Amino acid sequence: xxxxNSVFPSRPDSxxxxxxxxxxxEEVEVATEAHTGVFNVSEELGHVxxxxxxxxxxxxxxxxxxxxxxxxxxxANANQRRxxxxxxxxxxxxxxxxxxxxxxxxxxxxxGRCNVQHGNMRETYRYLTDIFTTLVDLNWRxxxxxxxxxxxxxxxxxGAIWYLIAYxxxxxxxxxDETWTPCVNNVNGFISAFLFSIETETTIGYGHRVITDQxxxxxxxxxxxxxxxxxxxxFMVGCMFVKISQPNKRAETLVFxxxxxxxxxxxxxxxxxxVGDLRSxxxxxxxxxxxxxKSKQTQEGExxxxxxxxxxxxxxxxxxxxxxxSPLVISHEIDARSAFWDMSQAQLEKEDFEIVVIxxxxxxxxxxxxxxxxxxxxxxxxxxxxxxxxxxxxxxFFDVDYGAFHHTFEVDTPSCSARELSLAAAxxxxxxxxxxxxRLDEExxxxxQAAKQPDSGSANSKAGEPTFIVGEMTDIQEQSGxxxxxxxxxxxxxxxxx
Numbered sequence: 001x002x003x004x005n006s007v008f009p010s011r012p013d014s015x016x017x018x019x020x021x022x023x024x025x026e027e028v029e030v031a032t033e034a035h036t037g038v039f040n041v042s043e044e045l046g047h048v049x050x051x052x053x054x055x056x057x058x059x060x061x062x063x064x065x066x067x068x069x070x071x072x073x074x075x076a077n078a079n080q081r082r083x084x085x086x087x088x089x090x091x092x093x094x095x096x097x098x099x100x101x102x103x104x105x106x107x108x109x110x111x112g113r114c115n116v117q118h119g120n121m122r123e124t125y126r127y128l129t130d131i132f133t134t135l136v137d138l139n140w141r142x143x144x145x146x147x148x149x150x151x152x153x154x155x156x157x158x159g160a161i162w163y164l165i166a167y168x169x170x171x172x173x174x175x176x177d178e179t180w181t182p183c184v185n186n187v188n189g190f191i192s193a194f195l196f197s198i199e200t201e202t203t204i205g206y207g208h209r210v211i212t213d214q215x216x217x218x219x220x221x222x223x224x225x226x227x228x229x230x231x232x233x234x235f236m237v238g239c240m241f242v243k244i245s246q247p248n249k250r251a252e253t254l255v256f257x258x259x260x261x262x263x264x265x266x267x268x269x270x271x272x273x274x275v276g277d278l279r280s281x282x283x284x285x286x287x288x289x290x291x292x293x294k295s296k297q298t299q300e301g302e303x304x305x306x307x308x309x310x311x312x313x314x315x316x317x318x319x320x321x322x323x324x325x326s327p328l329v330i331s332h333e334i335d336a337r338s339a340f341w342d343m344s345q346a347q348l349e350k351e352d353f354e355i356v357v358i359x360x361x362x363x364x365x366x367x368x369x370x371x372x373x374x375x376x377x378x379x380x381x382x383x384x385x386x387x388x389x390x391x392x393x394x395x396x397f398f399d400v401d402y403g404a405f406h407h408t409f410e411v412d413t414p415s416c417s418a419r420e421l422s423l424a425a426a427x428x429x430x431x432x433x434x435x436x437x438x439r440l441d442e443e444x445x446x447x448x449q450a451a452k453q454p455d456s457g458s459a460n461s462k463a464g465e466p467t468f469i470v471g472e473m474t475d476i477q478e479q480s481g482x483x484x485x486x487x488x489x490x491x492x493x494x495x496x497x498x
Contacts, residue, residue, distance in 0.1 A: 104352055104354070104377055104378075106354065106375060106377070107293045107306060107354050107356065107375065108293075108354070108356045108373055108374070108375040109375070110256075110258075110374055110375065111374075112251060112372060112373035112374060114373075132235075132238075132239065135239045136239055136242050136243050136246075140243075143239070143240070143243060146236075147236050147239075147240060150232055150235075150236050151201075151232065151236070154201065154225075154228065154229065154232055155194065155197050155198050155201060156194065156197075158197040158200070158201065158221070158225045159190070159193045159194035159195075159196070159197035159198075160190075160193070161221060162184060162187065162193040162196055162197055162218075162221070163187075163189070163190045163193035163194075165183050165184075165215070165217060165218055165221070166182065166183055166184065166187050166193065169182070169183055169215070171183060171184075171187065172188065172189070175188055181212055181214045182212065182215075183211065183212060183214070183215035183217070183218040184196055184209055184210070184211050184212070184215070184218060185208075185209060185210050185211075185212060186208055186209045186210075187209060192209065195209065196209045197225070200222060200225050200226065200229075201225055201226070201229035201232075202229075203226075245366060245368065246368075247363050247366065247368045247369065247370035248370075250279075250363050250370045251370055251371065251372035251373075253277065253278040253279045254275070254276075254277055254278075254283070254359055254370075254372035255275070255276050255277075255278060255405065256273060256274070256275050256357060256359075256372075256374035257273050257274040257275075257387070257405065257406050258380070258406045259273075259376070259380050259381070259382050259385070259406070259408060260272065260273040260355065260376045260380060260381045260382070261273070261381070261382045261383075261385040261386060261387065261408055262334075262340075262348075262381060262382070262383050262384070262385075262413070263383075263384060263385060263386045263411050263413045264411070264413055264414075265331060265333075267425075268333055268334070268335075268418070269333075269334040269340075269413075269414075269418045269421060270331045270332060270333050270334060271311075271331070271332040271334060271340060271355075271381070272329050272330065272331045272332070272386075272387065273329070273330055273357060273376065274327055274328070274329050274330070274387050274405065274406075275288070275322075275324070275327065275328055275330060275357075275359060276324075276326070276327035276328070276400075276402070276405060277324045277325075277327075278402070281363070281364045281365050282324060282325060282364050283324050283359075283361035283362065283363065283364070283370065284361060284362040284363075284364050285321070285361050285362050286321070286322040286323070286324045286359060286360070286361035287320060287321055287322070287359070287360045287361060288313050288314075288320045288322055288330055288357070288358070288359055289310075289313070289320070289357070289358045289360070290310075290311035290312075290313050290330075290332065290355060290356065290357050290358070291308050291309065291310060291311060291355070291356045291358070292308070292309040292310075292311050292339050292353060292354075292355055292356075293306050293307070293308060293353065293354040293355070293356055293375075294306075294307060294309070294339075294351075294352070294353040294354070295307060309339050311332050311338070311339065311355065312332060312333075312337070312338070313330050313331070313332050314330075314331075319331075322359075322361075324361070326391060326398065326400055327390060327391075327400065327402075327405060329387055330357070334418040335418070336419075336422075338418070340417075340418065341417065341418050341419050342417050342418075342419050343417055343418075344415060344416050344417040344420070345383040345384070345415040345416075346415065347417070348378060348381060348383055349378075349379075351378045352378060353377075353378050354375050354376070354377055354378075355375060355376040355381070356373065356374075356375045357373070357374050357375070357376070358371060358372075358373050359371070359372045359373075360372075382408060383413065383415070384410055384411060384412070384413035384415075385408040385409065385410055385411065386408060386409060386410075386411045387407070387408055388404045388407040388408060388409055389404070390402065390403075390404040390405060390407075
């Protein structure tokens with residue numbers, strides 16, 4: 001009990017029941033009415049940790065055996081449900097209870113939908129100034145509702161006017177009078193007037209209900225309905241045509257890889273992702289852009305939420321203009337101008353940012369501009385990975401296997417940042433440069449010492465003239481040739497000879 005009180009200074013009610021004491025390192029069973037569990041008391045750690053193994057019931061107690069077996073089954077089912085729950089990363093708290101890690105809210109979804117909602121907009125009248133674009137931007141349910149209501153309202157409106165004219169002229173009171181000339185023949189109620197309105201606006205003209213020349217008001221109404229009906233047809237059919245021909249669905253066949261990778265390319269760290277087109281009709285003039293979405297604070301203390309920084313994917317060299325016939329790997333070289341210049345593998349796991357990639361181009365079939373978007377969170381960027389090849393040469397054509405579009409494999413990649421990698425390469429180059437220069441300085445000194453020694457074969461040489469030994473210069477020539485391969489050696493050699 002002393003150990004229990006030291007571990008739990010303020011215990012909940014569910015843990016305040018008597019506990020059967022056992023030996024050191026053994027499991028302590030806590031039986032409660034509402035919540036039960038098995039705890040492992042460790043004197044070295046000084047705290048209580050939950051164990052996932054069910055306790056073995058004592059052989060003497062038959063009632064406790066069934067109760068503890070039920071507890072074991074309950075714990076096993078809870079663990080299975082916890083393991084089957086996808087997409088939730090959990091950490092363990094002090095007493096082993098699951099604690100969900102907060103997941104970053106996306107700015108752009110993987111399917112390209114921007115996760116932004118506009119609120120508190122007081123100038124809503126601006127939507128009515130551009131009613132055509134407003135109707136086009138509506139979803140299909142609202143668009144179909146507006147389409148049906150536009151025709152139904154006009155038909156009902158003009159049908160009511162035709163019925164009002166027949167009622168005011170007294171045509172409904174002289175239905176059986178053959179000598180009476182009505183405004184519209186065979187209009188005997190609202191339903192017949194409504195049908196005549198539909199026939200007039202849609203130019204069907206069955207011939208049973210016909211306007212007469214004895215009604216000038218009906219003639220003017222007929223002209224007005226024909227003109228307004230043509231305008232409604234042009235407006236609504238135009239909206240539906242533009243909505244149907246929108247290239248938004250064309251972006252569904254432009255796919256991006258699920259993950260972005262960082263690995264070496266030509267001894268430089270590069271951020272890469274893959275893009276592909278599933279259709280045979282190509283995107284004309286495809287252009288790729290990338291943005292880094294990350295909040296930052298300026299030197300003056302201003303906080304900028306979701307600041308957008310451009311990520312170069314080959315704008316200077318023209319590599320951002322794509323010929324998207326087969327899947328391509330888009331590369332961003334992490335140099336001194338990159339936002340990832342100081343980011344290492346350990347820092348990448350702690351960062352909170354989002355990379356938005358945008359592909360724009362013109363649809364070859366319709367000539368309309370299409371835009372496809374996707375994004376990558378920090379945990380979706382794999383360090384030390386590379387995309388698997390997916391193109392092979394078949395008989396007469398190139399075969400693309402889209403089953404390997406999202407596949408990556410691990411490669412040897414330094415875990416340091418691009419800045420540290422560049423500094424290490426600069427130190428290595430400087431070390432090679434100075435080591436070669438020092439060797440070049442030592443070789444002429446040895447050659448001069450050998451030249452001062454008396455030579456029996458050079459007795460006829462003049463006094464004061466230097467004596468050159470051909471065989472001793474071979475090593476110096478080899479060193480100079482090696483230095484020329486490493487660059488900037490001619491100057492050092494001339495200075496050493498001087």
